[in-house]
Every structure is written in structure tokens, then in C-alpha cells.
Amino acid sequence: MVRIFLLVFWVLSGVLLSRGAWTAAQEDSSSIHVNVVLVQLNVAVTDRKGNYVSGLRPEDFSVTEDKIPETISTFEEGNEPTTRPQTPGAAGQVIADSSQPDPASSSVTPKAPDVHFTGSSAFAGSNVFILFDTSNYMYRGFVFAQDAIADFIRSLDGVSKLAFYSYSRDLSRAAPLTGDRPTVLRGVRSSVAGDDAALYNSLLLTVKDAAPLKGRKVIVVFSNGPDNASSVPPEDVAELAQSTGTIIYMISTQQAQADQVSEAVFERMSKATGGKAYFARSWKDETDAFSSIREDLAHLYALSYYPQPNPNRGWRAITVKLVGKNMQKYHVRTRDGYRILQQAQLSAGAFPEAGTAPSQNAQNK
Template sequence: MSNRREFLIRTLPAAGLTGLASLASLRGQSLGGDQALFRVEVDLVVLNVAVTDRRGNYVRGLKPINFRVLEDGISQRLAAFGEGNAAPVRVSEISISGSPEAVKDELPANLELPVGESFAGANVFVLFDTSNFMYRSFVYAEDAIADFIRGLDEADSVALYGFSRNLTRHAALTDDRLEAVKGLRRSVAGDETALYNALLLTLRDAAKVSGRKVVIVFSNGPDTASTVGPDDVGAIAEDEGIPIYVISTKDLNKDPISSNAFRRITARTGGRAYFAKTWQRQSEAFVNIREELASSYTMAYYPQPNPNRSWRNIEVELSGPELSKYRVRTRNGYRPKI
């Protein structure tokens, strides 16, 4: 089935529209002035789902039968499922609680699904704030990011981007950790901060990549030069199914405008915001994100018939009273396009 939607956002000035128009699943149409209409086609819905206990520890070892996915209250049939960095597989190939009987799968065998070894691991896009706001902590930030890159799972790939007023792609998506760290070391301090412009361009690159992908933003906070807002960018990431994680080097209450924006865009995409003033806390945040990548679940489904042509709410529940004590985090939903 084909689900399509039209979503109006403010974008970068005309000079920046050429790059944005090439976004893999976003197609732009000039409307005049500084606006463009982007269309996002939604067929297969892919969810990244984190499950934690009350202490924040990640819960592993769950199976498709342990989850219930609802879209606008309509129960969905999972087509593919994976845990951590392992390649997702068709649900029909997963046994229930160790039983040799597989989960019933009524989907056609030739249906396109994100399964197989080519979908193992995550495609991690690290977006590093190199503006003058980061001047004092620049070296410490580089070291924390380098440690994060070196510690990624073998199946993961990573890209390293820097931004101040403009975005610089220091290292394209690669499984070569040394190359990514070399790209990081090539970054230099800049001037003003156009975080949301850079994030939008990063989402453009991420949308071209098959499989699981996440964006990690490391920033001091204030955006002084963007022409696109955080909620517009968050909506695109939400529809694309790309979780955004933010590590801010400021305390939560130091810059409430930026802090609230970070919390909104991470919550709606299924990511998480960290407010880490010291390099120790920043390193801890990276460790936590790396653990989440290795512990979360990937689920995919083709939506059941639904007359709703606007926002579709997604809920992921755990089945069984013994699992009710756990917390589930994923994106809030998406906007299909007709």
C-alpha cells in the first residue's frame, strides 16, 4: 500500500534548496520566497524501540510476541524484528519463547523488508558543534566523540559532520573508525551557530541510507543563524523514523529555549536529550547512547487500512502483566501522505 503526505516547512534560502531537494524520500517544490513543499512517502513503517526498567537499565531478550504496536488504535502486524545490532529478520522466522513453532506471517514472501546482513548495525551520524560557543571545550569534546566512535559496535557505520554557520562533512559514512576520527581531528572552530540548518542537511544524507540510522548532536545550545526551526526539523526526522540524540554542554536551566527545543525534538523522534556540562558527564552520555544502540529493538510493519490522512499516532505496548513495569520509548507517530 502507498501512504503519502504533504508537509509545509520553512527551509533554507534559495541557495540551500538544491541540496535539500535531493533528500532521498523528500521531494521539494518551490513555492516562492523562502518556502518549499516537501513530500514524504510512507510505505513501510520502521520503529526503533528502547525498553528500560525503572532504574533506566535496558531490557534485552524480548521477542515480537512481547510487543503490541498500535497506529491510531489499530493493531499492526509486525513484518520484521531485530534486537540490538543484529540484522532484523522476518517475523515468520522467529520462534516464540523457544518453541519451534514460528510466529504466523501472512505477508507475501517477496515483500520488501529491511532484513538480512546488509541491515545489521546502525548508521550513526555525529553532528559536532564547532561554533565559537564551543571554543573553551573544543578539545575535550573532540576526545569524547573520538572515544564514542572507537567504541561503536563492529556492525555500525559512522559519519562525522561539523557545523558553525555552515555544515562540513569531515568524514562520510564509513565502517573505518580511524578514518572517522581523522575527520574529527580535521574540524576547526567557526563562528555563528546554524544548528537546525545543519541538522536538516544531515537528515537529508541519512535518508539516503538503507537500514537503521540515528543522528547524534553535540552542541553548546544556542542557535544564532538558522533559517529553519527545531520543530520543523523534528517533524521531518519523525516522519523519516530517524531518532535524534542531543548532548548539550549546558545545564538544563542555563538556556531554557534551547533546552526545551532539544527535549521536544528528541522525545518526538524516540531519541533522548542529555545536559552534560562536564566532560565526564558528556562521556557518560556517549556511553549511554552506545548502549542504547546495542540494546534497542527494530520493528517494521506495513500499516493496516486507515482512513486518517493526517497525523497517525504510534503506540508500542508490552504484552503481559510481568512486563508492565518496563518503559517503552519510540517515535510518537508520523504523517502519511496521500
């Protein structure tokens, strides 16, 4: 009952809750080293009918962080080559130390690092994780779901690496991140259904696997029902995904949609990370949802910037807008912020481990 109350509170409040572990870590440290590297954004631009708008340039976008204007450092559209519009305006590394002035709160702008592009992109390569619900919710339509996932995998052109994970009460890394499509397809076909559904536990572990990777990071979740076995609340998953620049797409069935809390959580989580939620009523709807995600990935604009000096060590709000009167008719979708994470927070428990998930991690990094 307590977990359900927390879910309802999160849905109704519309606020992603802060993690006390972060606050405690900041208050207890006399010397905090924070790496502020390129902030990477994946941005979808659509018209009123939902059609993708292509051909935009860096000067068409305005990016602010905590209302501070940012300078776009790298830019690409879909699978086009990366361009470097301007020199970034802030340092690639900021050190906040009690014994030294904090450059983020100083009136002096730190010197920007040299950035060189030699054919490789800050977003070079897309890494897609597919997380498949193999709980006892999936006894009906299991083979159809496997077919839809397999077709989706075959259709992903321009994606460097794929991983296939499945979950019920535990997470199974059936095919860790690889460029070998047959290996991923074998992982899909070897999955079997059973046990309760610990979606948020498994999704948190998947986000952690994706977090250290360079390039675009995407998680596509296929869920056939609500979560009934997790110890991790969904706001933890959403916040970590936002802070690590990981996009979450949710494909669910009418069983999850029948549960109003799950439906709202799925929609909010995907929206917060720049993704989308789909609710399929038939096998055709499942296939259409995967096709829509494929099209979305092919049309995303990839932007990055070095944050300007900013004393805020907590949640930083990101706003992306289009410049020009004629651009206001278009809709922009991307993540709405991030929290600066120290390396220790990713590796040593700022977020709770998810239940009894396997300790083995064969993730290629």
C-alpha cells in the same frame, strides 16, 4: 524575536506543527502516488531504574497506528539476527489515484507482498551521523569534546557506517558516511571553531542525508550552546526525523541548559524521535553521555510492519506497548508517529533548505 516566539510556542503547546507545503501538495494534486513501505521502529525498553530489558520477543509487543492494530513483520534485538514473526498484513505499495479506488479507504485488504530474508535484515547495518558544534560557543573545551567524540567513534561496535559533520553558520561534511573509521577520526581532528551556531539548519540537512538510507539511522548532536543563526524552526527538523525514522540524540552543555527554550527544544526533539537528551556539566559528563548512547544503540529492539489500510494521509500516530500484566512495569521509548512523505517532498522542497549550507553532498548511499 519572531523565531524565538515560535520556539516558545512549540515548547509550550507540545504539538509538532504541520507543514503547509504537504497540505498544499495534497490538495493541488489530482493524482497522488504514495509509497507505503515497511515502517521501521527502534524501541528501547527499560525498567524503573533505567536498566535495559532484554530477551523480549515479537509477541511481547503491541503496535498500533492511528489505533489500528499492526502486525510485526520483522524483529531483532540489538545486534541479533532478524526474525520474521508473521506475514505482513498490508501491501507494500499503496497508490491513491482520483481515477481509481483508494485501497487505503477500501474494505478489501490489499494482498501482501512476498517478503524474503536471505541473511540480510530490513535493519541491516546502523548508520551513525555525528554532528559537532564548532561555533564560537565551542572555544572553551574544544579539545576535550574532540577527545570524547573520538573515543565514542572507536567504541561503536556493530555500526556499519559513520559520518562526521560539523557546523557553525554552515554545515561541513568533514567525513561523509563511510565504513573507514580512520577517515572519520581525521574529520574529527581537522575541525576548528568559529562563527555563529545554525544548529537547526545543519541538523535538517543531516536528517535529509540520512533519510534515504536503509537500516537504523542515528544522529548524535554535540552542542555547546543555543541556536542563534538558523532560519529553520526545530519543529520542521523533528517532524522530518520522525517521518524518516531517524533517531536524534542531543548532548549539550550547561550553556544550552542555561537557555530554557533551547533546553526544552533539545529534550522534546530527541524524545519525539525516540532518542534522549543529555546536559553535560563536565568533561566526564560528556564521556558518560556518549557511553550511554552507545549502550542505548546496543539494546534497541528493531521492529517493522506494513501499515494496514488507513485513509489518513496526514500525521499517523504510533503507539507501542508491552503485552501482559507483568510487562506494565517497564517503560517503552520510540518515536510517536510519522507523516507519509512523497519522494518529491524529500528532494524538491517540502522543507526549506537550510540557509547557506554547502551544496556539495558526498553522501554515500
